[in-house]
Amino acid sequence: MAMGELIVIALGGNALMRRGEKGSFEEQYRNVGRTAVFLADLVEAGYKLVITHGNGPQVGATLLRHDAGMKLHNIPPFPMDACGAETQGFIGYAIQQNLRNELKRRGIDKYVITVVTRVIVDKDDPAFKNPTKPIGPFYSKEEMDKIKAEHPEYVFAEDKARGGWRRVVPSPDPKIIAERFAIRNLVDAGFIVVASGGGGIPIIEENGRAQGVEAVIDKDLAGEKLAELIGASRFIILTDVDGAYINYGKPDQKKLERVSASEAKRYLNEGHFGSGSMLPKVQACIRFVESGGKEAIIAELSQLKEAIHGTAGTHILPG
Ligand code: ADP
Numbered sequence: 001m002a003m004g005e006l007i008v009i010a011l012g013g014n015a016l017m018r019r020g021e022k023g024s025f026e027e028q029y030r031n032v033g034r035t036a037v038f039l040a041d042l043v044e045a046g047y048k049l050v051i052t053h054g055n056g057p058q059v060g061a062t063l064l065r066h067d068a069g070m071k072l073h074n075i076p077p078f079p080m081d082a083c084g085a086e087t088q089g090f091i092g093y094a095i096q097q098n099l100r101n102e103l104k105r106r107g108i109d110k111y112v113i114t115v116v117t118r119v120i121v122d123k124d125d126p127a128f129k130n131p132t133k134p135i136g137p138f139y140s141k142e143e144m145d146k147i148k149a150e151h152p153e154y155v156f157a158e159d160k161a162r163g164g165w166r167r168v169v170p171s172p173d174p175k176i177i178a179e180r181f182a183i184r185n186l187v188d189a190g191f192i193v194v195a196s197g198g199g200g201i202p203i204i205e206e207n208g209r210a211q212g213v214e215a216v217i218d219k220d221l222a223g224e225k226l227a228e229l230i231g232a233s234r235f236i237i238l239t240d241v242d243g244a245y246i247n248y249g250k251p252d253q254k255k256l257e258r259v260s261a262s263e264a265k266r267y268l269n270e271g272h273f274g275s276g277s278m279l280p281k282v283q284a285c286i287r288f289v290e291s292g293g294k295e296a297i298i299a300e301l302s303q304l305k306e307a308i309h310g311t312a313g314t315h316i317l318p319g
């Protein structure tokens with residue numbers, strides 16, 4: 001291993017919540033504790049780490065809390081950018097404390113720091129004309145009409161399967177990680193950094209001033225941009241499946257072990273990867289190696305060490 005190699009690791013939903021859990025802080029803290037053991041193995045082996053994570057269920061719960069706060073106590077709900085910052089904060093805290101405790105237990109003199117991270121998106125991104133990402137609570141038709149009267153700019157979509165209406169927001173492409181230099185400096189100073197949680201807080205710039213927007217950036221695409229801009233040599237996406245498959249869920253499904261970016265692109269165009277789940281992961285991996293990264297990996301959370309050594313996961317390589 002190249003001593004001091006910089007790796008960006010994207011944690012999926014299973015690093016924080018397991019199937020059947022309600023999402024109490026204690027549950028999530030305990031799950032992060034288990035995840036921290038895998039991360040500490042890499043720190044102990046000499047890797048420099050930047051960690052990012054998803055926040056789908058967490059920001060959904062935060063939006064519900066704000067909603068209930070308004071109904072019950074007349075506390076004004078926060079906009080999505082502020083809710084994103086809230087989740088970056090509490091998840092970052094859980095990672096910071098668990099990972100530091102594990103490092104301390106092993107006698108490793110390294111510290112973990114969370115950066116509230118903003119991600120610049122293009123105000124003319126076509127996604128703003130076509131909101132697709134469902135967020136927050138389910139509403140009845142009557143509740144939705146009431147909200148619409150107050151917020152005519154909100155867009156809703158019906159979820160027929162689960163019976164109800166949900167707000168949908170745009171999912172624009174991440175262009176620049178606003179805090180990239182600070183993150184890189186913290187890495188160079190020896191810190192393990194948690195950044196760009198939940199895909200980062202989406203911001204647009206107008207007349208030189210930044211402002212938050214109501215949108216959700218995909219965490220794998222944002223993680224890739226982060227890895228690219230801080231010059232990581234590898235980008236690893238940890239999730240609940242042991243790799244990217246072709247013919248997934250069919251009798252002839254096959255796990256991809258080592259593929260070139262062009263081969264991965266072919267499978268992507270053939271529709272092998274679930275949109276909103278595996279597709280953005282493969283897309284992020286392709287982008288990473290095409291922008292100079294050495295290798296991108298998709299692997300199961302508990303197989304991190306094996307994935308680094310090339311014996312687990314899907315490895316996407318330049319070419
Ligand atoms: P995360 O929270 O880690 O981002 P996701 O649910 O978004 O998790 O993505 C992982 C899921 O992608 C897997 O659990 C699997 O059901 C789904 N998936 C869709 N297509 C594929 C595929 N071709 N190969 C493997 N998994 C796939």
Ligand code: MG
Nearest residue numbers: 012054276277
């Ligand atoms: Mg996902």
